[in-house]
Amino acid sequence: MTDNAFILQSSPHFRDKDSVPKIMYAVIASLVPAVAASLYFFRLKALALLLCCVAACLVTEALFLWLRRKPLHSLRDGSAVITGLLLAMTLPPSLSLELAIIGAVMAIAIGKQVFGGLGYNIFNPALVGRAFLQTAFPVAMTTWIPPVALKIQTATYATPLANLRFEDAIAKGTLTPLKDLFIGNVGGCLGETSSFALILGGLYLLSRRVIDWRIPLGILLSLTAFTGVFWLANPEKYASPLFHILAGGLLIGAFFMATDLITSPITPLGTWIYALGIGLVIGLIRLFGGFAEGVMYSILFMNAFVPLLNRYTRPRILGEGGKA
């Protein structure tokens, strides 16, 4: 028994079983309902976009790791797959595959690797990719098709939010019913249409404690408050908070984009400010901005404040300020 050779290390000697890859794979698992919904509503178009984005993200990640002389095994951590999936979920189903690939390359290259790879990026990579596409190819990024299940044969089809904003839907009485928004039988990006699928995935992430509950709650609270005031003042012109929550990219943003660990604050107070800020900016853009939708820009906008928020919201240390 004396010939046991002992490991030398500093305490603690117990470690939790959770790890970066496990967290990443939990996020991928949480996207399963939303991916399934997108496949159901947009069929092969969805499948092709999803595969292209994931593949392009993995290839770009591998290329950069090789260029930076980093070990390729970090490809297996799952983070590039998440970026690919999330990017695909935010694309219009009719988008051409070349553009999707360009977006995926941008997401990994400009959104993540130029900052130093996993853990060092400031902006949500998937949203960087999407923002690039939105700016470079605005028409392709705002052309929508109806879900296959609707059996409508039209070339274009407005999203519920665009319908509200630019078509005077409330006055005309053509506002998309909440039930359709909940199930997802509406026009929109691949993964944003089915609120039900997104809530399912979000609840899984919350129960698995992968994401901070303050973020979705904070976003919902401030968006509800902001849109609620206008709705109560003039329901003839403004849609209800519930409509705003279920329509567009709000739920995918609140559960899957804003909650990105790397680009959200680490302090409790910072997280609250970040989340409330996102909800508020979404409300501002949707009600008064130039776009019908504002989730992407508001998250990117608040991402930029995260380093500052972390710096100025240090929690009070136990015993701090007491007299020794």
Add this chain to the structure above:
Amino acid sequence: MRVKTFPHGIHPPEFKEFTAEKAIESLPLPEKVMIPLLQHFGKPAKPLVQKGDQVLLGQKIGEAQTLFSASVHSSVSGKVISVDNYNHPGGNPIPAVSITNDSQDLPFSEKEETKDPFSFSPEEIRQKVREAGVVGMGGAAFPTAVKLSPPKDKPIEIIIINGCECEPLLTSDYRLMLEAPEDILKGAELARIATGAKRIIVGIEDNKKKAFQIFQDKIQNFEGEVALLKTKYPQGAEKNLIYALLRREVPTGGLPFDVGVVVQNVGTAKAIWEAVSKGKPLYERVISVSGQGILEPKNILVRIGTPFKNVVEFCGGLKEDADILVMGGPMMGIVQWTLDVPVVKGTSGILAWAAPRPGLEYPCIRCGRCVDNCPMTLVPTQLARYVKFDDLTSAEKWGVLDCVECGCCQYICPSKIPLVHWMRVGKNRIMAMKQKKSA
């Protein structure tokens, strides 16, 4: 009854079942003991014996040199074979008195006090505690007499007896609470008299209900109460325990004295009682020998200076795959490279298991779990980053010196970053810098 607790913290697997139901056994006397002259926080004791001297059980062999020091006593009767550096479980070799045991166990002067121990003055109690070399037995080994000497301008209101034993695997305090509750409470009463405190609170985690019930029954004869605490790590950390029980915050850089509190571990309370009532020096203690790597886990009463090897062999030896040996608990304990180290006053456990291969270290993904779990409400990942980049001013401003090295952050970190290591590096560098400045 409402269970008390503090914010944050973690809940690692407990593994207390290995030894919780095992009554304390006495280890057969070792042939040889190596008694380090430094087993406590502070200055080493000055040796009083030399090679060739005969010593008796309980004889003082090292004299405390300053206030922040503790005397050491022989744990056997026999002959001194050397006074020289020897392996120490703290890491570096330390001067130690090696004694061969003549197996007579002839006592030096262990006589029953004729006077009622509770009639001693505070100063007499402190004197006896200091004379017996009593130190904190929870692990930090702070000289107990110092803890019983509050400054005049800081009135003490409450003695907290720490029966949390929040480290996984350890059950030595639990067994003491079951087997010697009266000694512990009498020791607490002496600490109360010595500090002029008004009452005693015994804090026990709710995974030790049996001990809680016993204490609720026995406390009737004392000025005090027993509080049930949530089983959570680090419930037994001094500052968190005080907050959990009293909602008082020990100020940054301060001591429990500052909020009118003195905290004593249950083992220390028992040692205080024995020192004052019987004049018994601290030459033995109870330790848990446990972990999946120990063949027959036990709680045993061991003489100070006994080699780990004797202790582990008494517990059936190590399993073949055991590749980590720890003194103390798995969260804050110190790894050992050999079984040829002596048990010291601060040894609460000897643990061994097959350690899983360390996971790959990833960059920080800013998940904030270290922030959400730090019992001191620090921002460990940011502190580690400051230290890594040698920005010690920022590290100090963000409270690296408040870190108690409990290990919650590193336990929970999914990126497997050695956060506590960086805290230690930061603390050491800042302290070195301060010493240089004041020199």
